[in-house]
Amino acid sequence: MQNSNFPKPQLIHSAEALLNSIEINKYSRLFILCDENTHRFCWPILEEALIKQKHRFTLHVEAAGEATKDWRVCLNIWEKLSKENADRQTLLLNLGGGMVSDLGAFVASIYKRGIPFIHLPTSLLAMTDAAIGGKCGIDFMHFKNQLGLFARAEAILIYPPFLKTLSTDERKSGFAEVLKHALIADADYWEELIKVNPENWQSLANNIEKSVQIKSRIVEEDPLEKGNRKKLNFGHTVGHAIESYCMKIGQPIPHGFAIAAGIYIESFLSIKYLNLPKEVFNEIAQTIQHFYAKVDFSEPAIDEIVNFIQQDKKSEMGKSRFTLLKQIGSAEIDVEVSEMEVKTALLDYVAKNG
Ligand SMILES: NC(=O)c1ccc[n+]([C@@H]2O[C@H](COP(=O)([O-])OP(=O)(O)OC[C@H]3O[C@@H](n4cnc5c(N)ncnc54)[C@H](O)[C@@H]3O)[C@@H](O)[C@H]2O)c1
Structure with missing residues (x-):
């Protein structure tokens, strides 16, 4: 990673402010990655704000769980980005826990030698740890994070009310x-x-x-x-x-x-x-x-x-x-x-x- 100046994570207090913190006009389009739980619990909050502001977007939902940090899932996402003609100004928003931020940052860093991505962490672990610091990757042959790299997010936007729907164990x-x-x-x-x-x-x-x-x-x-x-x-x-x-x-x-x-x-x-x-x-x-x-x-x-x-x-x-x-x-x-x-x-x- 050439540029190691990580963005300072920002704590955000409303869904509107969450979107307003993203300079959406800088990007040609918006691609949102969630897992099935963050799709169910967190996406509606963002969707409402996006629709109000009339932004166009493509949503991609994957299964929840560590097994999704897999190269076959990356191929799926790259295929979808390619079919949708996502260019190098496409912004990938990673809406999820550490699984989504690790996977999303990895996918974004490889596609067309790197497209911009922003983390919207939804679990406590992602807010305080996984989304910060540039490490990303996927699991391979039962080894955790075996394939990965350091990659710089454009921003890390932390909206603590996402924690409301997180299970007690998480x-x-x-x-x-x-x-x-x-x-x-x-x-x-x-x-x-x-x-x-x-x-x-x-x-x-x-x-x-x-x-x-x-x-x-x-x-x-x-x-x-x-x-x-x-x-x-x-x-x-x-x-x-x-x-x-x-x-x-x-x-x-x-x-x-x-x-x-x-x-x-x-x-x-x-x-x-x-x-x-x-x-x-x-x-x-x-x-x-x-x-x-x-x-x-x-x-x-x-x-x-x-x-x-x-x-x-x-x-x-x-x-x-x-x-x-x-x-x-x-x-x-x-x-x-x-x-x-x-x-x-x-x-x-x-x-x-x-
Ligand atoms: N890159 C790094 O520096 C770094 C650091 C620590 C951990 N990690 C990675 O992070 C992952 C673990 O992170 P995690 O614990 O967030 O796992 P996770 O993303 O799998 O989330 C845990 C569970 O909580 C659900 N969830 C997330 N947000 C929710 C919400 N707001 N409401 C309801 N359900 C929600 C998810 O769907 C999932 O079922 C591991 O893959 C680990 O390797 C990476």
């Missing part, structure tokens, strides 16, 4: 990333978040701005993840491995639930490697246990989870490097962690969360 899933932002960057924010009710959309909406700022600042400083952007991986080395394990045994869990378990386990490792005070670990552990049920795996699964950790994209030359915590609000990247300590931390999670 709200809590996104909240794990919000907790992570506080843990790696802002101790005061953590104090505020532990009082939030993640099941209540308004309570979440009132508390996402700082998260958006933290993610934006980190990716602006290190767009290509050469250094401090790795802080955002806190909770993810173990979290992704747990998520993959659950997928493999046919019991998938929402991404953020696995990340919450990852936050617990990587905070435990932080005691050993960065002298995170034990009482601080206890506070983090209690918060995670308060918001999230234990992810259901037991001792015999630990070897498989460790195996997934070793296959992680973040592992280099067979060594697992973690982002760990020194304190709440302060993280360190590239900490080399031994397999034995990972196993001990996983055992602690199994024992204490039983």
Whole structure:
């Protein structure tokens, strides 16, 4: 990616303002990508505003779910864009969660060597994380985000009332990333978040701005993840491995639930490697246990989870490097962690969360 100046995400407070923030006249036409849920719950809000302003558009709806981040779906969309004679001034609006923003940005970046796209994130996870920072891609041969690139959105427009229709599980899933932002960057924010009710959309909406700022600042400083952007991986080395394990045994869990378990386990490792005070670990552990049920795996699964950790994209030359915590609000990247300590931390999670 040549131009790494990411647009600043904007918080928008009405559907009209959402459309007014897009300079529609700059583009030859509008192409909107949704999944079936965002089509049902979010599209009517935008459609009404578009019709009022007499804009022409083409709508494309795909199935909801991670399986849609697939090259065959990309072919479908490229075919539709081609058949509709979409030119390089066509704007793609990605109306959805992280699945839609990852897929839409990928599709837009390849079509005719790149057409402009704007993210309208509708899930908490997309508003605070997936839509920010330019990473996009699709899954391939059971590997998550195996095909992808960095691509710059024209704008990221966050309309928090979309959260109203998001399921409780999806709200809590996104909240794990919000907790992570506080843990790696802002101790005061953590104090505020532990009082939030993640099941209540308004309570979440009132508390996402700082998260958006933290993610934006980190990716602006290190767009290509050469250094401090790795802080955002806190909770993810173990979290992704747990998520993959659950997928493999046919019991998938929402991404953020696995990340919450990852936050617990990587905070435990932080005691050993960065002298995170034990009482601080206890506070983090209690918060995670308060918001999230234990992810259901037991001792015999630990070897498989460790195996997934070793296959992680973040592992280099067979060594697992973690982002760990020194304190709440302060993280360190590239900490080399031994397999034995990972196993001990996983055992602690199994024992204490039983
Ligand atoms: N590019 C990045 O930097 C980045 C970062 C984190 C995650 N991701 C990706 O994001 C994806 C996960 O994001 P997600 O959790 O938003 O998943 P998602 O897009 O699959 O959304 C989760 C569910 O919520 C539904 N939904 C979304 N908004 C809704 C709304 N307002 N009302 C009702 N239902 C709604 C969706 O249809 C889906 O069923 C993964 O593919 C992950 O790899 C990317």
